[in-house]
Each structure stands twice: as C-alpha cells, then as structure tokens.
Amino acid sequence: MMTRSEQNQPAMEQYLDAEGEVMKNLPSWTFNTETLIDYYQSMVVARCGDQKAVALQRTGKMGTYPSCLGQEAISTVCAALLKKDDVLIPYYRDLPGLMKRGIPLSDVLLYWGGDERGSASDAWGKDLPNCVPIATQAGHAAGIATAIKIRHEAGEPMQVALCALGDGATSKGDFGEALNLAGTWQLPVVYIINNNQWAISVPRKIQSGAPTLCQKGNAAGLPSFQVDGNDVIALHEVISEAIERARQGKGATVIEAITYRLCDHTTADDASRYRNSSELEEAWQKEPVKRLRQFLHHRGLWDEQKEQALKAEADRVIEASVKNYLNTPLPKIEDLFDYHYANMPAQLVQQKEEALLRHQMRQGGAAHE
Amino acid sequence: MMTRSEQNQPAMEQYLDAEGEVMKNLPSWTFNTETLIDYYQSMVVARCGDQKAVALQRTGKMGTYPSCLGQEAISTVCAALLKKDDVLIPYYRDLPGLMKRGIPLSDVLLYWGGDERGSASDAWGKDLPNCVPIATQAGHAAGIATAIKIRHEAGEPMQVALCALGDGATSKGDFGEALNLAGTWQLPVVYIINNNQWAISVPRKIQSGAPTLCQKGNAAGLPSFQVDGNDVIALHEVISEAIERARQGKGATVIEAITYRLCDHTTADDASRYRNSSELEEAWQKEPVKRLRQFLHHRGLWDEQKEQALKAEADRVIEASVKNYLNTPLPKIEDLFDYHYANMPAQLVQQKEEALLRHQMRQGGAAHE
C-alpha cells in the first residue's frame, strides 16, 4: 500500500576498517596529520585516566564509576570539534570529551568521589555537569540551543549545543520530546547517541524495534546519520558537518555512533552475568584506539617510541590529577547548606547551625551533654 | 551523503474526494452497502448527540465539553471495526466511538456533567474511561496489549487494543515511549492519531517539524500510514488492516488520520482568537458526514426521506439519554470515599463521617452548634 511510511536504511559512515585500513577516499583534512595525531593522543590519555579511575574505585579510593572503555573516539571528536563558547551537554561516559574541553581529570574524579566540587571549577565554563537521570539532559540541550538561538537573533554569534547520550536513553520520552522541539524550532543542537549496544544488561535489540536508532530523528523531521563510532575519521566528518549545519542556523542533527561498551556498565556491575565473552572479544577487534594507532603506523606517523613517550606523559598528567584528587580535603559541613539558594532561607540557616552542633556533639563523643 | 536516514513521504490513503466522488477503485466490501449505511447513521446520531452536549453546556446544564465535530468518521470506524472483547482506549473526542461500542450517551453526558458514574456502567466492558492527561493513555494501551499478548501466549484468543489521541499528543514523551515498546515487543495495538490540525491554539506545523505525524511510528520501526480521516472507506481499509495485523500477532501500527476540528477546542475556548475563518470554511467542504451522504446519494442508497427519519430517530434516542442524564440524582457524599480502596483505610472511614457531619451542619444552617 502506498500510504505506508517507508524507511530507507542509512548506511553506516566509515573510512577505516577494524585494522585501520582505509576503505574509501579520505577527506582532505586527514592529510594535515596534526588532527589525527591529536585525536590519538587524547584518546590514549583518556583511556589511561579512565583505567586509573577504575583502579581508584577498586582500591576503595573512589565510588562507583562508569568506564568509557571503547567509547573514547566519540567523546574525543565531539569535544575537539566544539568551540570554546559552544556548550557540551555530556553524559557519564564523556571523560575523554571533558578532558579535551580542558576540564582537569581531578574534577571528574572528585565528582565520582562523591564531591560536588567536581562540577564547580571555572574550567567547565558553561558546559553542563554530568547528568545521572537518563535522557533528561536532552531537554537541557534543547533549552540551551533555544537560548543560543534567541540571542543569535538578537545579534550575538551563533553557538552550538552538543548533547551526548546512550542507546538506552533513546527509549525515554525526554529524548523524543527534545528531538521534536529541535526539529520544530530548527535549533542549533547536535544529539549524539553513543550506541554501545547495551543499557546495563539490556541489549540494543530489546531496547527498540527500530532497525537504527538514528531514525528516531526522522520522527522529528531531522537529518539523521549512522556512523562508525570507533572510526575517528568518519566521526569527524559526520559530527563536523552537523555542527556546521547548526552553526549556520540550519538546525539540528541526530547522530548514532556505533560502538561497544568494552567494560562492565559501572564498577558495581558484572557484565559476565548477561553478556557472553565471544561478543566482547569480537568487539575488542574493532576498538577505536588500536584502529587509529594502526592507521597512523601504516602512514608512518606513529611508532613504538612515540607510544612510550605518550604513555609516560599520560601517566605523569594523570598521577598529578590523582594526587590532586586524593589531597582534596573534605568539604565543610556548611557547604551542605550554602549552595541551595542565592538567598538562604532562615530555616536553612537554623538547620546549618543544627548540623554543626550535631557534628560537634559527635566529635566530643558525648551523646547527650 | 549515503549515511543519512531518508524518509519517503507516504501518500495519504483516500477513496472519496470532498464531494463524495470516487477517486479510485473501491474495495469490494463497499458493495455490501450495509456497512456504509451503518457508518452514516452512526455518524449522524453521534453528531446530533455531540451538538446536544454543546447545547447542554451552553444552557448551564453541563460542564466544559470538547466537541467531536468533524471527527466523527475516525471514531466511528475505529469502534465499528473492534470486536466486543477488543479494548478501546479512547480520547476525549471519541463520543461517536463510545456510542458505537454501545455505551449510552447519558454516560458520556454524566462524565462531562461532573459525575464519576459516567465511566462506571457495565456497558463500558473493559474499555478505558476518558483520559484527560494528554498521551498518558498511550502507555495504558501498550500495557493492555502486553496483557493480551501474555495471555494469548498462554492460550487465550488474541484481542486488539486501539488507542486514539490527537496531533498535539504526539509531542508528549509518553507517546514515543509507548510506540517504542509496541515496536520492540510487537504488541497487538493500533495507535490512531486524530490529526485535526490544532492542539487548542497551536497549529500542526508548530507542533512538530516532521512532515507527517505517522512517521513517528518509524522511530519505533512500526508500519505507519496516513489516511484521510474524513473518508470512511479509506479509514475502514487502513484501520481494518491494522487491526487484522495486530490480531494475527504481527504487531502494532500507527495511523495518522487527517481531519479538522470544525469546532472550538472545548466550550471554554474561542477559536476565532487564533484561527482564521477561511481555513475553517475550507475545512467544512471536506467534512465526513456530508461526504458520505453525497456518496450514498450518488449510489441511490440515501434520500431526503431517509435523512428525515434518521434525524427523528436520532432525536428520540438523544432526548431519552438527555432525560436520563438530567434526572440522575446527585451522588451520595459517601461516594467521595467509597471507591478509593477496595479495603477502606480507617482514616478514610473517619473522614467520611466528618464529611457527613459537615454536610448535616450546613443543612441545619448552623455553623457552630
């Protein structure tokens, strides 16, 4: 029947195969090798930082932590392509992007170490902090893009909002509502779905009956692309085009980046309960860091010596950050109260005193003096 | 770029043009004229009932009421094609469908007259009552379809859930979440979007940037159709196919029925504030009742005499229902309390006594004896 709304399957954009071999003509920017080397270095540093974070958790020095192992390419490329004044609306596996944005690793460790100050430093600019309630940040991104658009129409330069989320997040109504708005108002926003095939224990295929997740963008009349999320060249192409479109006032884009969660969901999870190891092994073959290293090797742009130097540098940077994190003194008890309102209500002033008193009593060890 | 997910525009299914002229070969069921005459009669009775409801509101005998003027075809055909044991999940403009399902008009009047008993009678079967919070019923429909599917897999006959909603409702996250589930679990449910071009004062084009609303189904991998919602033949074709698909265990369908809200949003609204009259006049040319009457006329199946007889019969039925409604005594004060819990909490028992006491005091006119 002709009335049926049909869906063409998009082909996944890809330039490098799993071995880092070139699959088709490369875009010209890749011949200026700096960008690719920078991507590689950033990804390696991020992976080291990520593994350190896992180690801190394992040794009782940090709380539950969601590793980004395997997703470094997506996060790195997104952050690299944004300008300083653009706004990143990250999700919890965006450690690589945050670092690329110039946010110290120690901030991220502090956050997962249970300290609000991890989202507080100036380095964050106007970027949003981590967002735990899944997909709620999709609405924030649309709102940020709305603010940008309103101000642009009043004469300010156009900025772009870029919002990351997972495959599971695409099932939550917030995401659909935000896409619908982005399409209706032609907002300068890019939504990037980190499709790592799993939402904790729920595999992609029981998360949605849609053959691709990017086609959720079609529901909102948005251009939507699928890209190999482990291929920095393909990512760069698709994401930069989307950012450019947004910056030119041509509206929003939905990108589905295909990747794989090479780790447990978080350090509190044990993926072997629900995922078989052969799938994991296969995914390791396609991972982004090795792929880019091999490409750079082939091109003669990278060697073992450079690798060693990079690792050493990464360790140095990370150790400094970890030290910073571990040496951060506890917040003050007052901090529990001082940041809720610009104008603190009388009640809260009283409760702050109560909290300090409680604490003193406990310090004194006396329960009822 | 090949990676872009492209959307083919569906063509709107249509058999009769605005004048009731046949546009293409009619399906064979239309040659058995009973169904079409029945549709016509039901639509006329529904329209009379609807106009009576508006009149009751205007004369202070009923509360705010949302007329279904112009949407009679969709609601009528949906209800007619469901079997008794199927489940209708209606929206607030489904008066024609409710009547078709055998629910007395007086029930519907009671509901809008501010009386819970309007959704209580056995005539409702397992159908859901009216749903005011927009799009929330989309989740119920998915849940009902889940229940049906679970029981079908345990050996019971397959039933179908059919859920109606408006164009505005497609923007709410609930709808997207429900479609996603319907696609993932292949649920026996049909979603029918009554696209009447307006959500109160918000026109279709600022409700969504998507060229069609049925393509929201594609986001969930669902077959999706657009149909002329003022053409009973096209509706019958598309809806019966969808119901059949669901009944055979082949999953869900999304249908966008194009129609027009010929009335104010509700009796509390004044559409002339935001909608120009030329659009309204144009829409009147396409309305479903006249269209079907002209078709039946052309075929020699209807004449002025039959029309008179039908109107008289409609008036009779409606008057009886209105009388019924107007003569329904007030609920008891106890009713405020008696239906919240199967096992009434002690507190509520106490409060019920308090309410009765309050009432007695007031009746006695004495505030503080």
Place this chain on the structure above:
Amino acid sequence: MSKDLTMVEAVNLAMDHAMAADPNVVLLGEDIGVNGGVFRATQGLRDKYGLKRVIDTPLAETLIAGISVGMAAQGLKPVAEIQFMGFIFPAMEQLICHAARMRNRTRGRLSCPLVLRAPFGGGIHAPEHHSESTEALFAHIPGLRVVIPSSPVRAYGLLRAAINEPDPVIFLEPKRIYRASKKAIDENSEPLPLDTCFTLKVGQDVTLVSWGASINETMEAASLLEGHGISAEVIDVATIKPLDMETILASVRKTGRCVIVHEACRSFGVGAEISAGLMERAFDDLKSPVERVTGFDTTMPYYRMEDHYLPHTDDIVRASIKTLAN
C-alpha cells in the same frame, strides 16, 4: 498611576513589567502566544514582545521544564506556564533532579532562575484533573521555592519577586479567584518579599492560617467570628517554601490557638508541617490543639460534588470555636 486589576490581570502586568525591565525574561508554554493563555494570563504579551519572547511550545510538559532548565542555565529567565497544575507531574523529574539542584550541584557555577506558573485549585466546576492542589509535593523539595498569591496586589508583587529571584520558583495561581475582585495596583509597585507571611487581619483569640483561594473563606470566617465576639488573626502564608514560621509562631504565641485551612487533602499536606512546627516551637503557648480544616484524603471529586470536598467558611468558624473551648 494605578489601575484596578483582577488577579489574572495582575499576573499579566507583572510579566509585562518584568519583560520590559529585563530582556532575559522569556515566556513559554502551551497556548500562551496568540491565544494569550487559556486563562488569558499572557494576553497581549506576544504582540508586545514578539514571538521570540512569548513562545508557544509543543504539548510536552517534561520538555517545558527541561528547556527552561537549559535556558536558565544559560542566563535567561524563563517563565513557563503549565496550563493546569494537574498537568505538572511530567515536569517533576526536571524540577526535582535539575531545577532544584543546579546551583548546589555546581557550587554556584550554574543556576536555575526559572519560574513555573500554574493555575491551581478547585471550585470552578472544571473537568477532571483541572482542580488539583498539590503544593505539598513541591514544598518538600529542597532548592525550590513555592509561592501562592491570594489577591491581585500580592499576585503582582510576588510574581515580580519570583521572576527576580535567582532560584527556581513554583508559582501557583488560585484560579478560583482569578477574577474574583479588582484591586488597585500601582504602576510602580515593588516586588513583595518571598520569605514572609502576610498578616491580613490582626486579632487576639485565634490565629487562622491559610493561603490561596481559601483566604477568602478564612477572612469571611474571621468576620463571622467577630460577630461572636471572637477576634481572629488571619495570616496568608503566601510563600509556602521556605516557610516563614516566625510570623506564624509570633501570632500563635499571642493567641494560643491556631486553625490551618487548605484545599489540598489533609494527610501529608502543608498544614501538617505548620502544625508540627507549632508543636516544636510553641508547645507551651498552645492553649488548644492546632486544627486543620482541609480537603479530604480523596481525589478531588468531579465537579458535581466538589463542594463537598472543599472547606467552607462555616467549617472554619466551627473549628475556631472548637479551639476556644479549651
């Protein structure tokens, strides 16, 4: 210069003045543009300030709250309308998890100066879900403010203050009294404080505490009590969160008696907190237990019976007299 305005007109004027004063103030919501809002609260503002500052949104309350958070985090001051309070629930995740926390979570780096307006309460024979009073749900959330005016003058002054406020405010408008009376509002009125109750009538024998539309019945009860030689003090709480217990305490320490009146259902309502606060801090001054005159612990009934649900003047009078028996 002053104008006589109804409450809904005062709400409109407050937004008008706020928009004139600050280009960052942006209105959004369903049907607030051409249609001017289903209660006409935004009437004329789109023509005056343009559709970039008076924005009709798609039908999605989660989204309305979510984009407001995003806009506010970028320094705009969104004033969002939820068409009826009965439709505010999809916004709760955004309000609780983000609006209320953005400042605290970032130690002040980002903040969330949004106002969410919603008409609320019963008594206008509205359809199902159009008459709820669930202010208690928001009052429990740290980081929010909850404000409820009870007159045109307070609607104007409190809404101006809410829009000025650097933190999120839930602004609930008792629609039953949207057009109940006109009051003179000065063109140069100042914002009213968001941290104090208003004493509407001074009295000696019993303190009547209420807010929103019920202030009407409460004031009526106070004059009836006057006829019985009982002098009632009437307090309009106005700002539900943070609660100004000091004003209430001072009054109850004087009168020794208190009746709390609200439309919302009784259990776990705002009245409970006020009563508990009096218990804790005015125990020795209380001559008689604090009474609550409220809606019942039932769903707001459909309109034929809503009158049996809502507290009436005579209920307040009776409860007041009861407190005086001790």
Place this chain on the structure above:
Amino acid sequence: MSKDLTMVEAVNLAMDHAMAADPNVVLLGEDIGVNGGVFRATQGLRDKYGLKRVIDTPLAETLIAGISVGMAAQGLKPVAEIQFMGFIFPAMEQLICHAARMRNRTRGRLSCPLVLRAPFGGGIHAPEHHSESTEALFAHIPGLRVVIPSSPVRAYGLLRAAINEPDPVIFLEPKRIYRASKKAIDENSEPLPLDTCFTLKVGQDVTLVSWGASINETMEAASLLEGHGISAEVIDVATIKPLDMETILASVRKTGRCVIVHEACRSFGVGAEISAGLMERAFDDLKSPVERVTGFDTTMPYYRMEDHYLPHTDDIVRASIKTLAN
C-alpha cells in the same frame, strides 16, 4: 521449614511465592531479567518463571508505570521495579493521575492492583540521585498505599500483602539494610497487614517512631537509653499510607513523649503528619513537644558528606532525653 534470609533475599522470596501462587503476577522493570536486578532482587526468577513473566523493559519509567496501569486494568498484577527511587519521578503522572484513580474514576469497574518497588535511601556511598527518600510525595496522594519494610521478615510479609492488595502500592526498600542481617523466614509465612504499625519494643517513657533503615539507629538509641534508665517504646510505621495513627496514639498517650526519626528532609516530610496527628489527638497527653530527628532540608549530599546529612543514633538519644526534660 525456614531459611535465613537477608532483606533483599526476602523480597526475592516474596515475589517467588507470589508468582507461584498467582499466574497473574508479572514482574517488569529495567535489568530485572537475566541480570536479576541491579540489587539482585529478582535473581533466578526469570529462569524459574520465564521471560513472559519476568520482563526487561526499555529504559523508560513513564512507560513502566503506564503499562503497569494498563496491565493492571486488564486483571494482571504487575510488580514493577524502579531501579532507584531517584528515577521514580517520570512515573509520577501515571501514579497520581491513573494508578491512584482508576478505581475511583470508574466506581470500581476497573482497578489498578500494581506494586511499584524501588530501593531507596542513603548510606551506601552511591552516586548522585541514588540515595533519595521521597516517600512523603507518595504519601500525600489519595488512592495510593506506601509501604516500607525494615527487616527481612517484614519485607517478606509486607510485599506478599502488597502484591495481594487490590490497589496500587508503592513499596520502598531501604537498600542500606538490604544485606544488613539475615533472619529466619518460614516457608509458609503469611502476608502481614498493610494497615498497622509494628511495635518493636515496648517502653514507658518515650515513643520512638521510625521506618525503613532508620529503625536500626532507632533501636540502637532505645538500648542506649535503656542504659540511662529510660524505657523507650519503638514503633516501626511500616505502612506510611494509610497511616495507622491509632497505634502511635496509644503509645504516646502512654508515654507522653515522642521522637520521630526519618532520613528524608524534615520540612513537609512524613514526620510532620505524625506530629500533626499527635497534636490533634493526643494534645492533652503530651508532656513535651514531639521532636523530629531527620535529614536536613537540603538535597542529599554526594557521598563524601552524606554522613552529615543522615540522622545518627546519638541524635535520637539526645532528642529523646530532651523530651524527658519536660
């Protein structure tokens, strides 16, 4: 035969027995299938009852609540898990507008026998949004029941009762004590009543009222008080809504003193309702004002500081001694 079980094992056993007893009981939620739930509450049940009765849903809490309402309206008994209470807010519209109203709205023609389970509360050094206690928000909603167990035995008995209950129940599981201790649970245990508090310790001098994980500190406080020659009665409220004030009243009429303990922030919390209820019905018996020992009116801090937010045993002891000063 009886087995020693932790609370989370007792929860598991209750669902197991309920599923065995009634084919209409169906579990649904995120990660409850193969993974057995992030806290393992549904472990083994998918293997035992199949994936048609233990259903992994997409990541969508509004949907989980919405389909549960639909399933329940068709006569199934959905038992849905919300992974953490911090993620329950998208479900509120469905809970408030539908689950709580289906029976009333249809005068009993349809009903909504669902159970929504969610682990809640702080104290396990969890990430942001994983430690909230917002039971008060649900307690205010007519038509719902809110139940909180504080031991393996009560977890089993109350969850069985919740699943049997013909109306919607919010069942909140204090995850801090999910594995705190093992208790013997009889294979043939009966459901426990959903309308009574449990008196865990009889005493004469002061009534301590709490629920959930805080019962631990409350019991500890009671034994410390014993050491000071003070005999405390301890009441586990267990069913927060509907609230069994009778048991609490009887105790406070005896002791004349009451301390309420809860983790949730103080203002507009469940403690307020209990205090207000005592005000109204035990005024003359109270020797001293009812005290509340609670979390502060702040967002639950990230884990480094959560200990400063949570009420401690010594706070309860101090508050109890304070009530005895009068």
